[in-house]
Amino acid sequence: MRWNLDRFYPQAVADREWRQDKERAISFVVQGEFEQAEELLSFLWTYAYARYCLNTKDKLWKHRLNEVEEIEEKITVQAEEESDQKVEDAIQRQAEMIQEIYKIRFSGLTVFQASTSPHSEIRREAREYLTQQYAAKKERFAELLIQICHDKFPTDPHYLKARQQMLDALPLLQTYLGELVQASGKTKIHWTDLSFLFESEMNDWDSTYSLEQTRSLMGDLHSFFGETLSHLLVNGCLETSEAPHKLQSGFAMPVAFHHEPLCYLHSVRGKEGALGLLHELSHGLHFWAYRDQEKNYLLPDVSVVEIFPMTIELVALHKWEGRISYLQRILSFTLFQFLKVEFKYQIHEKRVQTLEEIQCIWDDLIEMIFGRHLEFERGTNLSWCGSRLVWQEAEVGQRYICGSVAAWNLSKSILDAGKPVLDRVVQTLMLPPSCDLQAWNESLNIDLLGSLTRSVGNERTIHDHHLLHRTDS
Numbered sequence: 499m500r501w502n503l504d505r506f507y508p509q510a511v512a513d514r515e516w517r518q519d520k521e522r523a524i525s526f527v528v529q530g531e532f533e534q535a536e537e538l539l540s541f542l543w544t545y546a547y548a549r550y551c552l553n554t555k556d557k558l559w560k561h562r563l564n565e566v567e568e569i570e571e572k573i574t575v576q577a578e579e580e581s582d583q584k585v586e587d588a589i590q591r592q593a594e595m596i597q598e599i600y601k602i603r604f605s606g607l608t609v610f611q612a613s614t615s616p617h618s619e620i621r622r623e624a625r626e627y628l629t630q631q632y633a634a635k636k637e638r639f640a641e642l643l644i645q646i647c648h649d650k651f652p653t654d655p656h657y658l659k660a661r662q663q664m665l666d667a668l669p670l671l672q673t674y675l676g677e678l679v680q681a682s683g684k685t686k687i688h689w690t691d692l693s694f695l696f697e698s699e700m701n702d703w704d705s706t707y708s709l710e711q712t713r714s715l716m717g718d719l720h721s722f723f724g725e726t727l728s729h730l731l732v733n734g735c736l737e738t739s740e741a742p743h744k745l746q747s748g749f750a751m752p753v754a755f756h757h758e759p760l761c762y763l764h765s766v767r768g769k770e771g772a773l774g775l776l777h778e779l780s781h782g783l784h785f786w787a788y789r790d791q792e793k794n795y796l797l798p799d800v801s802v803v804e805i806f807p808m809t810i811e812l813v814a815l816h817k818w819e820g821r822i823s824y825l826q827r828i829l830s831f832t833l834f835q836f837l838k839v840e841f842k843y844q845i846h847e848k849r850v851q852t853l854e855e856i857q858c859i860w861d862d863l864i865e866m867i868f869g870r871h872l873e874f875e876r877g878t879n880l881s882w883c884g885s886r887l888v889w890q891e892a893e894v895g896q897r898y899i900c901g902s903v904a905a906w907n908l909s910k911s912i913l914d915a916g917k918p919v920l921d922r923v924v925q926t927l928m929l930p931p932s933c934d935l936q937a938w939n940e941s942l943n944i945d946l947l948g949s950l951t952r953s954v955g956n957e958r959t960i961h962d963h964h965l966l967h968r969t970d971s
């Protein structure tokens with residue numbers, strides 16, 4: 499599938515027309531018409547970014563991106579003053595250190611690709627190698643982490659509620675962990691291998707088949723989903739491609755002026771690719787649903803924007819692969835992420851000052867969350883250095899947990915009740931992008947951060963169900 503960018507500017511004259519629109523945006527700024535300026539700039543940025551993604555070696559659109567960002571900076575000086583420069587610099591430096599390590603080549607791949615390889619031997623070797631790389635810089639990583647979790651650490655009130663739900667649900671989650679390990683037929687499983695426990699039929703899926711399955715699932719769930727998806731695909735909102743000069747990532751963005759959103763995936767292969775496709779198209783569907791609302795070019799907050807795609811992933815896994823896959827995804831959405839978010843929260847709460855104390859918090863948390871059922875090694879495990887949620891802003895991690903706890907609750911309601919809940923989901927997707935978690939709760943009539951324990955407790959045990967484990971068949 500390819501994007502149809504001609505609906506924004508005809509390719510041949512795109513640069514000229516883009517520059518004319520940039521001049522218009524500047525004149526809006528000069529006249530103090532900031533809202534119009536922001537809408538136009540958002541559109542210009544999205545178009546330039548899309549062109550850059552298609553060819554990251556193209557200097558023209560990279561330059562155009564910088565031009566928009568410079569104008570936007572002038573409008574948002576006020577917002578910048580509120581953020582903390584010291585924390586931002588530390589996050590930036592940490593990200594750069596990680597990028598450098600990730601780029602190192604390892605058995606024909608980057609070490610990052612090797613560390614997520616489906617082959618357990620390559621994965622294990624790559625991870626060991628990564629740990630050595632982190633260990634060489636661990637003092638520096640610890641120093642930056644202390645700066646990031648310094649006194650002005652933000653704590654989202656929604657997060658405190660989601661955090662309590664997670665802590666309450668831990669005993670039940672651990673029961674599931676134990677059952678998953680047992681059902682895998684293995685005696686020892688490393689805690690970082692949890693997402694690779696079971697073989698998946700989806701590992702063979704290619705982009706055509708994944709898209710076919712996505713369309714059929716969405717149409718079965720709700721006619722609004724099916725019709726919207728068809729509309730978006732006909733209008734060229736999806737780009738999937740494997741060329742090496744294209745951006746190696748996946749995302750979805752709303753496009754200003756009521757246009758269809760843009761969904762991008764570098765490649766669609768296997769289970770993760772198929773779920774990525776489903777995830778980004780779900781974002782696209784959400785953006786399209788609120789196209790008639792005010793400020794439709796904005797992205798909702800991460801505590802809200804991830805709920806729908808994560809929910810659809812969970813529902814899809816339940817329908818495509820059964821309950822084990824569903825459980826496994828819940829554990830990877832919540833337990834792994836919770837570990838990383840809680841890690842930073844505790845570094846702040848306990849006012850730690852040294853690498854040893856940081857390492858101790860990390861080890862204690864892994865032991866508390868995974869220790870009873872999974873293998874891990876105290877003291878040597880340095881994966882906290884390279885974890886995205888550890889080096890992102892604290893707000894982002896906390897809101898991610900709110901989103902995943904909410905997705906868990908919502909997926910459970912959909913699987914239990916079906917249509918009436920899905921009708922409310924459709925209405926909720928149409929709320930303006932500025933709506934928060936509270937507004938979503940009211941619209942869905944579900945306490946999205948509540949009753950986690952009950953929703954887990956109501957599940958039947960996995961032994962009652964057909965296991966996907968291939969050695970059984």
Ligand SMILES: [Zn+2]
Binds near residue numbers: 781
């Ligand atoms: Zn997402």
